[in-house]
Structure formats: structure tokens, C-alpha cells
Amino acid sequence: MDEKLLKPYDPKETESRIYKLWEKSGFFNPDVCIEKGIIKSNAEPFSIVLPPPNVTGNLHTGHALMLVIEDIMTRYARMQGKKTLWLPGTDHAAIATQSKVEKLLEKEGIRKNDIGREEFLKRVEKYAKDSHDIIVNQAKTMGASLDWSREAFTLDEKRNLAVKTAFKQMYDDGLIYRGNRMVNWDPKGQTVISDDEIIYEEKKGKFYTFKYGPFKIGTARPETKFGDKYVVMHPDDKRYKDWKHMQKITVEWINGPIEATIIKDEIIDMEFGTGVMTITPWHSHEDFALAEKYKLDKEQIIDKYGKLLPIAGEFAGMKIGDAREKIVEKLKTKGLLVSIDENYVNRVATAERSNGVIEPQIMLQWFVDVNKKIPSRNNKSLKELMLEPVRDRKIKIIPEHFKKVYFHWIENLRDWCISRQIWYGHRIPVWYKGNEIYCGLETPTDKEWKQDEDTLDTWFSSGLWTFSTLGWPEKTKDLKTYHPTSVLETGHDILFFWIARMILMSQYLLGEIPFKSVYLHGMIRTADGKKMSKSLGDKAIDPLDIIKKYGNDALRMAMIIGNTPGNDLKLNENDIRGYKKFTNKIWNASRFVIEQTKDFDILNLPNLDEEDEKSNQELQKLVAEISKEMDEFRFSIAAEKIYHYFWHTFADIIIERSKIKILKNQNALSAKTLLYTHLNILLKILHPFIPFVTEEIWSIIKKRDKDDLIMVAKWPIKNDNY
RNA sequence: GCGCGCUUAGCUCAGUUGGUAGAGCAACGCAUUUACACUGCGAAGGCCGGGGGUCCGAGUCCCUCAGCGCGCACCA
Numbered sequence: 001m002d003e004k005l006l007k008p009y010d011p012k013e014t015e016s017r018i019y020k021l022w023e024k025s026g027f028f029n030p031d032v033c034i035e036k037g038i039i040k041s042n043a044e045p046f047s048i049v050l051p052p053p054n055v056t057g058n059l060h061t062g063h064a065l066m067l068v069i070e071d072i073m074t075r076y077a078r079m080q081g082k083k084t085l086w087l088p089g090t091d092h093a094a095i096a097t098q099s100k101v102e103k104l105l106e107k108e109g110i111r112k113n114d115i116g117r118e119e120f121l122k123r124v125e126k127y128a129k130d131s132h133d134i135i136v137n138q139a140k141t142m143g144a145s146l147d148w149s150r151e152a153f154t155l156d157e158k159r160n161l162a163v164k165t166a167f168k169q170m171y172d173d174g175l176i177y178r179g180n181r182m183v184n185w186d187p188k189g190q191t192v193i194s195d196d197e198i199i200y201e202e203k204k205g206k207f208y209t210f211k212y213g214p215f216k217i218g219t220a221r222p223e224t225k226f227g228d229k230y231v232v233m234h235p236d237d238k239r240y241k242d243w244k245h246m247q248k249i250t251v252e253w254i255n256g257p258i259e260a261t262i263i264k265d266e267i268i269d270m271e272f273g274t275g276v277m278t279i280t281p282w283h284s285h286e287d288f289a290l291a292e293k294y295k296l297d298k299e300q301i302i303d304k305y306g307k308l309l310p311i312a313g314e315f316a317g318m319k320i321g322d323a324r325e326k327i328v329e330k331l332k333t334k335g336l337l338v339s340i341d342e343n344y345v346n347r348v349a350t351a352e353r354s355n356g357v358i359e360p361q362i363m364l365q366w367f368v369d370v371n372k373k374i375p376s377r378n379n380k381s382l383k384e385l386m387l388e389p390v391r392d393r394k395i396k397i398i399p400e401h402f403k404k405v406y407f408h409w410i411e412n413l414r415d416w417c418i419s420r421q422i423w424y425g426h427r428i429p430v431w432y433k434g435n436e437i438y439c440g441l442e443t444p445t446d447k448e449w450k451q452d453e454d455t456l457d458t459w460f461s462s463g464l465w466t467f468s469t470l471g472w473p474e475k476t477k478d479l480k481t482y483h484p485t486s487v488l489e490t491g492h493d494i495l496f497f498w499i500a501r502m503i504l505m506s507q508y509l510l511g512e513i514p515f516k517s518v519y520l521h522g523m524i525r526t527a528d529g530k531k532m533s534k535s536l537g538d539k540a541i542d543p544l545d546i547i548k549k550y551g552n553d554a555l556r557m558a559m560i561i562g563n564t565p566g567n568d569l570k571l572n573e574n575d576i577r578g579y580k581k582f583t584n585k586i587w588n589a590s591r592f593v594i595e596q597t598k599d600f601d602i603l604n605l606p607n608l609d610e611e612d613e614k615s616n617q618e619l620q621k622l623v624a625e626i627s628k629e630m631d632e633f634r635f636s637i638a639a640e641k642i643y644h645y646f647w648h649t650f651a652d653i654i655i656e657r658s659k660i661k662i663l664k665n666q667n668a669l670s671a672k673t674l675l676y677t678h679l680n681i682l683l684k685i686l687h688p689f690i691p692f693v694t695e696e697i698w699s700i701i702k703k704r705d706k707d708d709l710i711m712v713a714k715w716p717i718k719n720d721n722y
Numbered sequence: 723g724c725g726c727g728c729u730u731a732g733c734u735c736a737g738u739u740g741g742u743a744g745a746g747c748a749a750c751g752c753a754u755u756u757a758c759a760c761u762g763c764g765a766a767g768g769c770c771g772g773g774g775g776u777c778c779g780a781g782u783c784c785c786u787c788a789g790c791g792c793g794c795a796c797c798a
Contacts, residue, residue: 408724567735656756
């Protein structure tokens, strides 16, 4: 008997050893599997690209969940004999990484402008490299069967070529344009961000009502009101029927009298406040739209550091936060303050990464036009290209109801602002010389050309991920074989950020979908339902701690059972402890079977008696059911069924029954045969879920040649790939 | 305001086209030189959020109300 079997199962020792064994086999790489004759060269392909973790530190439970689900899909496909590729990579995560490094430098008393762009980027790259190494090691600890030989980075050379190629094509097609538009300026991060990178926070604040000539107007932001010279009301509002559209009046305002113009527009909600408002076109999306409509003047009030400009008169140079009360005070002494509502709840737009309060501004930036018709794509717009494959079910979203959320987002989509005023990222491939603009893959040789200072939104490069990782823009064999990818598995929180952008890019650049199915998992929560965010500190579960305590297999089971697509999962340690018991149960049952069948001629198995044959057929039925559940992405149910069968049928009934048969020597051979075949099949169907313990037992049972790993064993049901 | 979910045993959640309510954990009773106490056997526990409808039949489909969560928009 193998010595290991004399001791209880020790996941800690086993898991790292087993992962090395897998890596050494090379079977994570489908090319190796073909070379060694494990997989047919014409087998059906199966591919997943790993959603690349940001190089901003450690893996958290969300990553762990993603790795578990994708590893299950991958291992299942590989065992089915498919040409299986799970492609790893990391994301440079422009803003997130840069701001992290900025914070670290701050602790050393260094500001990025002190050391300059080049030196700063060196620091970021060092940090990114370190994070990358940690992440890769953690992914390996999780047992992820990723093909490391194909690893990619969103900011490496090949991906940079893909980004430039994509940018140029979109530029040439007029889909990327530069223009003065209303953007979301983050004064803290000193960059613009896209609509999707904004988080709205409800904050209780004051709502002021001021006298504005004959009207009363309300505002939560008095500091923006200096330039307000248009006063808007609804054309049907009887209270103001005597005032005419475009009528001019003189009103006393913050810094003296100004000439105001009356605007009548249906945008006004007559029920809200007094039904009258003034507008600030430079600092509000809606006011901007109104100003465009009536060709009104626009004036900047706040600069990009959040300070008031000379238009504010005596308040110029003050930070808006400091100026507010003083402005109100002045209006009060002038007798223009009507009332203050202290209980006004405002939704404040803040930047996802820097937490800075967004200040809408008109700025010269680069945008992707989502509405322009594209001749090379049947005159469809990017919006339509994103919409169609989901609507026509070419891309299946699991769970399906997220489709509606997706459509809703597309309907409200505005042009995508892709330029960022940060240093870390793909530099915009555009050069300027006087009034000339050049966009291309190569830097112009003439030194007078100056490259655009900005970098691209990180999601621009992530959008190319399904094909940039496979070698695009080159027409590689990988691209031909593995694209469109089979499944894209990720959290539902990045449906818009990422999934939508991948569909956009793939549809436009390749004319095909990026993936056939999208599997959206829920967010992991703590046992009391809180989000597992960094702010939780010690209360957050660190997947690596869990693995140390209970083993990876136990964590995997806890993350899969009870976890259905789209729904959040409360992870509690008690459950994980329970699944640790399960791995031990498997270990002990195997120990018994191995001992009973050690001097067994596996090539010459006797027939089963009637009772055992019935059990055999029951297992066949189970295998068929499990396969169906797996094919339909119901991993939770599949795992639960196997768990239940192993424990309460195989261990509690079949093994117990066999003891009697063996002891009484009645049909003992039949019993042993059943034990042997059952264990073999059960280990295989358990393997995608709990790869380590099953591989370890497999190695003890077999003791054949070194290539005989359960990770490439044939799934115990017939299919076309074998 | 518009949209999307969730509400099932004490807790965490399954429940695929409608056909007699399920699991894990917890709690309860019994057993125990067994591959395994990281065990076994047993019993208990639910007007499936409220109301209405369709149907021979509804946890499941439709309407409606409520509580919770999330997304989007508006917020002068």
C-alpha cells in the first residue's frame, strides 16, 4: 500500500506538488496535447481568455471565483478531448495602477511631476511587474490550468501593435474623432474619465433658492452660477406666460447687474422648484445640450484644478468648496437669498478610482463615435454592431436577463471618451505638426511632429483582448483556431466596461463575435452579506488563507455549490470546512477501494452481479446527467449531484455493501470490480471541480507511466472527439 | 422616474419546458474497536413575501402590492 494512504489527506503538501506535475506535463498547452496524441489535431476547439487581473496587487475572492469557474469549464472541455485553450494575461489597468503608484510615491514624499514622465513610468512598470508575479503565482496556487506559454499583457509590444492598428482603422473610418465636448473631468486624478467610470454617491447637502430678477431659482451649487445669463422656463407654464422666448432682462446678480435672456424650453419640469432655472453650459451636460440647441454663449467658470476663474470676480482663484458659503453670504447681504433647504439629497458624481468629485467641463478630447454608420459594416453603427449579436442570440448571455440590462445601456450610450491625461498606458498614436495631424503605426521620422501627450482608456485595449491575445492583427493559426472564443466568464459588474467593448471591437475589426457565450458570475460577499472590498480589511476573506487552512479543493467546492450565475454568493468559512471533510471522505473511500483491489487484474474484470450491475447503470445515468448540467453551465447542480452521489450512494451504500460481500466471500469479485470502476469514473467526473485530490489519488491507483494524468483522462461518456 | 433582480426549512441557497416541496449547515435522538468521529443511522422542521387571475393542476405563467438589493437617467 502506498505510504501516503496511511495518513489523512494533506492538501497543503499535495497541491503545490500536483500543480508542478501538471505544468511539467505541458498539457495546459493544447499543442502539446496534440503532439503527444492525447487530443486529435482536428478535435473541436474550446477557448476561454482569462479576464486579465489588474496589476495592482493581489488576487481577491472575486478573482478566485473566476479562476475556479473557468478552470472547471476548461478541465471539463479538455477531458472531453477538445482542443482546449485557456489563455492567461494581466491588465495594465492604466488609471488604477498609476494612482496606486502615485500613492506609494507620496509616502516617500515624491510627486510624479518631480521625477518626470520617463522616470515615473519606470516606477510604475516595476510595480506592475511585481504585481504580475504575485498574481501569476496566486493563479497557480488556485490550480488554474492556464496555458502560460501564451501569456499576454495588455501593454506589451504585441498588444500595443493591436491597439495602434485598431485606433488607426477607427480613425481612418472616422469613428475616432477629436473634439471639444462635455467630458467628465476628475480634478483629483487630473484626467477625464468615461461615463462608465463614474460612481454616484448620495450626499445630503443644501439646496439654495435665490432671487434672480423677477424669478426665483434653485441650486445646489451656487459656486457655478457666476456666468448664468440664461433663465429657462417651460413654454406652457402659465405663471410665466408674460415672458417671451429670447426676451432680455437686466437682473442684479452676484457681482453686479447682468443682462439675462429668457429661454422657453420643454426640458423644464414645471413641478420642480419654482419651474425656473438658470444654466451653466460649460459645466453641465444638460445645460450644454440646451446651449447647443439655442446657440447660446458658453463660459468656463471653474478651471481644471477646481478653482474659480476671473469671471468670479472677487472669488477668483478660490477652491469651489471654500467659495460656496462665501458666495451665499454675499448673496444674502445683497438680499437675494430666499431660502436654504438643509435636507436636500444630491447624487454626487465621483471618479471610480480617485474618488474625486467630477466636474463636467468642455474639453478637447478623443472620442469613439457610436452612432456613425460604417460603410464596411453594412452601414451599421457601432451601437448596432453591439446590439445585433446579442439580440439575434449569436451571443448567449447567462443568465439571460442581463440581456435587458445590456440593451438598456446601449440605448443610453453616448460617444465614448477614450483619451486620458495620465502617463501609464497606450500613448495615442497621433502626432501634430502645426495644424497637421498624422495618425499611424510608426513614429514620423521628421522630429517636428509631436505626439499627443494623452494615453488611451484602459478598456480600449481590453476590448481587443479576445483576439489581440491570439496574435491579431497578424493572421495567426491561433486566431483562426480559437476565435471566436467559446465562453467569456466574468463578473456582471463589468458587463458594460468590458463585455460591450469586446463585442464592439470584435464586430467592427474582425466582423465576428468575440465569444459565443457569456457567463456572468455574481459578486462574492462575506457571511453577513457585505461586499468583499478592501475597506473591509481583516474581515475580508483572503482566498490564500483559506487554501492554507482547508485546501484549494475545499474552497473550490464552496465557491461552486450554491452559486448560480448572476447571483451573489455569501462565502462562509463553515461551508468551506464542510467541503474539506468531503475531500477527506474521498481520500478515505479511495484508500479502502485501493486496498481491496490492490492485487486485481484490471485487464480481466469479472462480470457484476445483478445488484452491482444496477449500481453500475445508476452511475452511467449520473455521468450522463452531470455532462448535461455541465454543457448547460449548471456547475452548482453538477457539483452538488456528484457530491451527493459520492457520499451517500458510493460511500454509504456501495462500500458498506461490499464489506459484507467481501467478508462473506459472496460475489466478492463483483463487489471489488464495482468499487474499482466506480472510483475511477467518480474521480474523473470530480476532477474538474476538485482537481488536486483526484489527481493525487489517480496517481496512487495507477502507477503507470508519467503521462497518465487524470487531467487528460477521457470523460467517461462517449462523444465525437474520441 | 425608468429598468433588472431577490423574497422557499432556524441559517445559506437549489428547484431547467407547470405535475405530490429539495440540499448543505445548524439543532434533535440513537449508534460506534468501521476506509473515514473530518463517521454512520434516524426523526424533526416549509399556507414557497401578501393579494388576485389563468389552468384539471402554480414555488414555477399573468396582474397587483410590499420589503430588500442593483443598474440607468434626472436632480435647475
